Amino acid sequence: MEACNDPRCAIHGSIKTRGMRLSGIVVSSKAKHTAIIRIDYTKYIYKYGRYLRKHSRIPAHNPECINAKEGSAVDIAETRRLSKTKSFVITKVVNNKV
16 A cells, blocks of 8 residues: 545545444446445344345445455445445455455
């Protein structure tokens, strides 16, 4: 990671993180400074006594110093609302496949 001038960076900028911390896989990083993170989880269905596999797609801010690509495993943290859809920021890349 190199230093960046992004004020919305969780490491080098002035943005504060709070609340949920999640980890997932980057599905798309086509938009500027945005990555779509897929979070897989299971939900228990009491009626059938089984688990259901589900997933969420969460848009997160992708700072230029981190620059996560598709297929990378990342950690994200909740922050204040950054845009209409973004309330998370990527804090680190756990496993970079690209």
